[in-house]
Amino acid sequence: MQREVTVNERRYRWMDRPLVVVCVDGCQYEYITRAVSAGVAPFLGRLLGGAGTAFTADCVIPSFTNPNNLSIVTGAPPSVHGICGNYFFDRERGEEVLMNDPRYLRAGTIPAAFADAGAKVAVITAKDKLRRLLGHKMKGICFSSEKADEVTLTENGIERVLDLVGLPVPSVYSAALSEFVFAAGVKLMERDRPDLMYLSTTDYVQHKAAPGTPAANDFYAMMDKYLARLDALGATIVLTADHGMNAKHGADGKPNVIYLQDTLDAWLGAGHARVILPITDPYVVHHGALGSFAMIYWPAPFDDAAQRARIAALPGIELVLTRASAAKRFELPPDRIGDVIVVSEQDTVIGTAAARHDLSALDVPLRSHGGLSEEKVPLLVNRAVAAPPREHRWRNFDAFDLGLNLAN
Amino acid sequence: MQREVTVNERRYRWMDRPLVVVCVDGCQYEYITRAVSAGVAPFLGRLLGGAGTAFTADCVIPSFTNPNNLSIVTGAPPSVHGICGNYFFDRERGEEVLMNDPRYLRAGTIPAAFADAGAKVAVITAKDKLRRLLGHKMKGICFSSEKADEVTLTENGIERVLDLVGLPVPSVYSAALSEFVFAAGVKLMERDRPDLMYLSTTDYVQHKAAPGTPAANDFYAMMDKYLARLDALGATIVLTADHGMNAKHGADGKPNVIYLQDTLDAWLGAGHARVILPITDPYVVHHGALGSFAMIYWPAPFDDAAQRARIAALPGIELVLTRASAAKRFELPPDRIGDVIVVSEQDTVIGTAAARHDLSALDVPLRSHGGLSEEKVPLLVNRAVAAPPREHRWRNFDAFDLGLNLAN
Numbered sequence: 001m002q003r004e005v006t007v008n009e010r011r012y013r014w015m016d017r018p019l020v021v022v023c024v025d026g027c028q029y030e031y032i033t034r035a036v037s038a039g040v041a042p043f044l045g046r047l048l049g050g051a052g053t054a055f056t057a058d059c060v061i062p063s064f065t066n067p068n069n070l071s072i073v074t075g076a077p078p079s080v081h082g083i084c085g086n087y088f089f090d091r092e093r094g095e096e097v098l099m100n101d102p103r104y105l106r107a108g109t110i111p112a113a114f115a116d117a118g119a120k121v122a123v124i125t126a127k128d129k130l131r132r133l134l135g136h137k138m139k140g141i142c143f144s145s146e147k148a149d150e151v152t153l154t155e156n157g158i159e160r161v162l163d164l165v166g167l168p169v170p171s172v173y174s175a176a177l178s179e180f181v182f183a184a185g186v187k188l189m190e191r192d193r194p195d196l197m198y199l200s201t202t203d204y205v206q207h208k209a210a211p212g213t214p215a216a217n218d219f220y221a222m223m224d225k226y227l228a229r230l231d232a233l234g235a236t237i238v239l240t241a242d243h244g245m246n247a248k249h250g251a252d253g254k255p256n257v258i259y260l261q262d263t264l265d266a267w268l269g270a271g272h273a274r275v276i277l278p279i280t281d282p283y284v285v286h287h288g289a290l291g292s293f294a295m296i297y298w299p300a301p302f303d304d305a306a307q308r309a310r311i312a313a314l315p316g317i318e319l320v321l322t323r324a325s326a327a328k329r330f331e332l333p334p335d336r337i338g339d340v341i342v343v344s345e346q347d348t349v350i351g352t353a354a355a356r357h358d359l360s361a362l363d364v365p366l367r368s369h370g371g372l373s374e375e376k377v378p379l380l381v382n383r384a385v386a387a388p389p390r391e392h393r394w395r396n397f398d399a400f401d402l403g404l405n406l407a408n
Numbered sequence: 409m410q411r412e413v414t415v416n417e418r419r420y421r422w423m424d425r426p427l428v429v430v431c432v433d434g435c436q437y438e439y440i441t442r443a444v445s446a447g448v449a450p451f452l453g454r455l456l457g458g459a460g461t462a463f464t465a466d467c468v469i470p471s472f473t474n475p476n477n478l479s480i481v482t483g484a485p486p487s488v489h490g491i492c493g494n495y496f497f498d499r500e501r502g503e504e505v506l507m508n509d510p511r512y513l514r515a516g517t518i519p520a521a522f523a524d525a526g527a528k529v530a531v532i533t534a535k536d537k538l539r540r541l542l543g544h545k546m547k548g549i550c551f552s553s554e555k556a557d558e559v560t561l562t563e564n565g566i567e568r569v570l571d572l573v574g575l576p577v578p579s580v581y582s583a584a585l586s587e588f589v590f591a592a593g594v595k596l597m598e599r600d601r602p603d604l605m606y607l608s609t610t611d612y613v614q615h616k617a618a619p620g621t622p623a624a625n626d627f628y629a630m631m632d633k634y635l636a637r638l639d640a641l642g643a644t645i646v647l648t649a650d651h652g653m654n655a656k657h658g659a660d661g662k663p664n665v666i667y668l669q670d671t672l673d674a675w676l677g678a679g680h681a682r683v684i685l686p687i688t689d690p691y692v693v694h695h696g697a698l699g700s701f702a703m704i705y706w707p708a709p710f711d712d713a714a715q716r717a718r719i720a721a722l723p724g725i726e727l728v729l730t731r732a733s734a735a736k737r738f739e740l741p742p743d744r745i746g747d748v749i750v751v752s753e754q755d756t757v758i759g760t761a762a763a764r765h766d767l768s769a770l771d772v773p774l775r776s777h778g779g780l781s782e783e784k785v786p787l788l789v790n791r792a793v794a795a796p797p798r799e800h801r802w803r804n805f806d807a808f809d810l811g812l813n814l815a816n
Contacts, residue, residue, distance in 0.1 A: 029464060030463065033462040033463065036456070036458045036462070037460070037461040037462060037792070037793070041458075045456075048441070048444070048462075049453040049454060049456050049458070050445060050449075050450065052445070053445040054445060055438065056437060056438060308717070309713055309716070309717050312720075313733075319727070325721075376784065384445070385445070393754075
């Protein structure tokens, strides 16, 4: 009898070799193809060239880090797991609520379920904020590069990570923060051979460097080396992304920003509507909290079609949806999104009030994400794949399904 | 001094080896990656794997055949060349106008300009309707597979094509119609070595078969063989697509259709508004004239925001734009588009009146195009590429620029 684990109504076969799912933060497909074309990523080149299987998948909208990482590890959309951004607005309490805490999570994860069933599991993230969500109720190893020097057996299921990896704790704003994830993953695979591993990087590099640039190619060359090693160790590797990444500036290098709170204040009076940017988090230096997705809360929940039409007519706006439409189309939890959902076009971001965004730390032209233009992401596996029975809209949160059920 | 040709305000370097630009009709990227992963397209696999350069490009919206083929050969959007679909509505004359005739073309083509400057040029299309547009005012060889038995030196610049190719005239609804294009291209390259060749296929296979299915993989395996031969003959090959292709049906196999004329008739009275589907052409068997793009003409040009909002709220509608917004965003000629532009979501098409679409000829579940969901297309070249100086939104109509100015 085939051993299986069921999580969020999807069944996963027990692995017959280690599975490593890699989420490359902000990995617009072109980062990979440009690095391959430049000759610096030969392992990824072999995957694209027929030695593996390459799909284009849709990520979760909003195309942000937390909703997508949680979707990948739960195999489910935010309507199931509850994490649809970093912030929502609790209208009854009149406050903006940070959703970084695991108590907002409404579903169990695939790694936790496999660990409960006896698998050896490891989750490694770049930033610690994500580690706490991803490792919720999971037995096994779970730590972040950011706090690799603070790990304890009780909290992280592992000790002395720095000794294992042989690298110092990287800066939270660095390519090294992601390299540490891979270096640790390879060392763990060599030492403990976990049955299931989830590696999640940060998009520091992608926010700064366009596909094909030296900094981007260096990053993918680094990744390529570690991925090749994991492949040589016999693991099934599924690589996907939480979201893509695009330039959000004009030819002059200045960001194209729609300050939506300012606009609504001018139209309706100060503070009548409240704009929430769910990209906002404690680490905003590299994107100034500017992404292509915003939510609007009216003073009370109602549908103002005239205001929606007016917003939709603003240059640079791609899509304006009611709460109900957005919840349905993007599979979002209705209680944690605004009355109106606003998505901007590929080269444009949405801000609140100009005065509330500090762009002085943006030392290169803005690159960001959040919208539909960052929806397409790679979904690569280093194996042949049994084709699904019918045409399939691949999602990045099919990664475990692909690795456990379909890869040969 | 470097020899150059300027067309529609873009400069193109003279080729130092033959350039073949291939437009694969309906080539959603996944057709290529699935065929490569299946091991049946080794040449394309080498291109993706680092031996060439692979970009994702945006096609022209509406994602239809003629606007995009004309954009590729003119290097310009429809606002310049004028062909934004197969039909527009001439309100003054009260009639729907078919734009298949070259007199609607407002710009010269790159092949024609190179031919005028002394280059040996050949254009081969699958269907004859496109041949007349693409070959307009061009000295050189220009013929279609469809009418390969009717070529004359005066009209087509070549004689006895069937003898050259050694294949019979294929059915207009067949994979062979496209194979003939490649077979003829290879024979011409072997015999005449044209300086510049444009090969344009038809999407018969893509309308019927999803990526990775046997029929699709067979088609790409066929193409792969001819492309490898053109590569071996020393040509620079740039491969792109006119548009992608997606399933437009539900799990039951029935098409998801919004009959927009019926809807508007019910709302506003019969015939008040006129819906034009610019995908309509004399060959509709394989898609029933159903695509993800429609235009609405009101009795007189005006902007009815309330009706636009009502249409935008229909389930399955992705985008509703005024003429001015659509002309700006998609670079379309304002005089040849409707008062309102409507785009449907990935799995949905727009029809006029149910009674006017004969779906009886659809022998497989509907696949079609026309919308934003078919905007991303491959742009591949069998050479290294000098990176453009700054981040670049690649378009399929950069194909000649890529092949002549940037490929090494």
